[in-house]
Amino acid sequence: MKLQDAVIAITGAAQGLGSAIAESLAEQGAKIALIDVNQQALAAFTNKLKDKGVTAAYYVCNVANETDVEQCFTAIQNDFQQLDGLINNAGILRDGMLLKVKDGKVSKKLELSQWQQVIDVNLTGVFLCGREAAALMVSNQRPNCIINISSVSRAGNIGQSNYSAAKAGVVALTTTWAKELARYNIRSMAIAPGFIETEMTASMPPEAQAHMAKIIPLGKAGQAEHIALTVKQILENDYMTGRVIEVDGGLRV
Numbered sequence: 001m002k003l004q005d006a007v008i009a010i011t012g013a014a015q016g017l018g019s020a021i022a023e024s025l026a027e028q029g030a031k032i033a034l035i036d037v038n039q040q041a042l043a044a045f046t047n048k049l050k051d052k053g054v055t056a057a058y059y060v061c062n063v064a065n066e067t068d069v070e071q072c073f074t075a076i077q078n079d080f081q082q083l084d085g086l087i088n089n090a091g092i093l094r095d096g097m098l099l100k101v102k103d104g105k106v107s108k109k110l111e112l113s114q115w116q117q118v119i120d121v122n123l124t125g126v127f128l129c130g131r132e133a134a135a136l137m138v139s140n141q142r143p144n145c146i147i148n149i150s151s152v153s154r155a156g157n158i159g160q161s162n163y164s165a166a167k168a169g170v171v172a173l174t175t176t177w178a179k180e181l182a183r184y185n186i187r188s189m190a191i192a193p194g195f196i197e198t199e200m201t202a203s204m205p206p207e208a209q210a211h212m213a214k215i216i217p218l219g220k221a222g223q224a225e226h227i228a229l230t231v232k233q234i235l236e237n238d239y240m241t242g243r244v245i246e247v248d249g250g251l252r253v
């Protein structure tokens with residue numbers, strides 16, 4: 001895919017990885033549709049891009065809400081008349097152990113609501129946005145690509161039953177879509193970041209952050225730009241589909 005004048009939608013674009021991806025693709029001449037629930041941060045970041053001469057528009061949308069997502073992609077089609085790429089990046093953490101046990105007795109269980117919130121945003125949100133984007137892309141004569149942001153946690157991680165299950169599900173969607181949608185010239189790829197410095201990881205307890213940095217073979221957290229670079233490479237390489245690219249400093253065992 002040529003990025004010059006390509007229209008790329010990015011979810012969770014108000015901060016963190018999403019905004020770094022938006023900046024990087026805009027530098028290549030792409031037009032950006034920015035999607036997020038955080039209206040204030042989204043509007044501020046979109047205006048920052050526009051001030052630099054980027055063609056960009058923002059859409060306040062909860063990716064877990066079907067009506068929101070349908071309306072959002074209809075609006076993108078109306079505003080840009082095409083969609084070439086989607087970066088399914090919006091995600092949340094609601095970490096907790098399956099069980100907490102004190103003196104041999106179960107003192108706490110992972111709440112269903114804690115499970116469901118993460119599945120709704122991190123998995124159902126990817127499904128809904130991927131479905132609506134693909135529906136617009138099928139009639140596009142140009143190459144198309146959906147990139148889903150998974151995680152190193154997809155292999156299973158302590159305290160992350162909800163997050164790990166959702167991120168493994170995202171990989172399953174990626175391979176399924178690669179097989180189903182290739183006939184419409186739509187590729188589907190996933191990226192599994194390791195520990196990357198963003199507002200999300202800054203919200204972790206300092207001792208957990210220090211521990212992570214210690215166990216990464218490259219010895220430090222990644223930067224949002226590392227993920228943005230891989231997004232760019234995947235979009236530009238039309239022979240990649242159905243695979244997960246790990247960008248984790250060697251963290252995955």
Ligand SMILES: NC(=O)c1ccc[n+]([C@@H]2O[C@H](COP(=O)([O-])OP(=O)(O)OC[C@H]3O[C@@H](n4cnc5c(N)ncnc54)[C@H](O)[C@@H]3O)[C@@H](O)[C@H]2O)c1
Nearest residue numbers: 012014016017036037062063090091151193195196198200
């Ligand atoms: N930072 C890391 O180390 C890391 C590692 C692996 C995977 N990831 C994944 O990368 C993605 C981005 O992470 P980040 O670190 O930039 O997070 P972040 O918390 O900094 O940003 C996430 C963005 O998503 C938005 N968002 C949350 N719920 C939403 C919803 N329902 N609808 C629309 N937007 C919503 C937030 O408002 C925010 O702007 C997530 O999917 C995350 O799971 C991050």
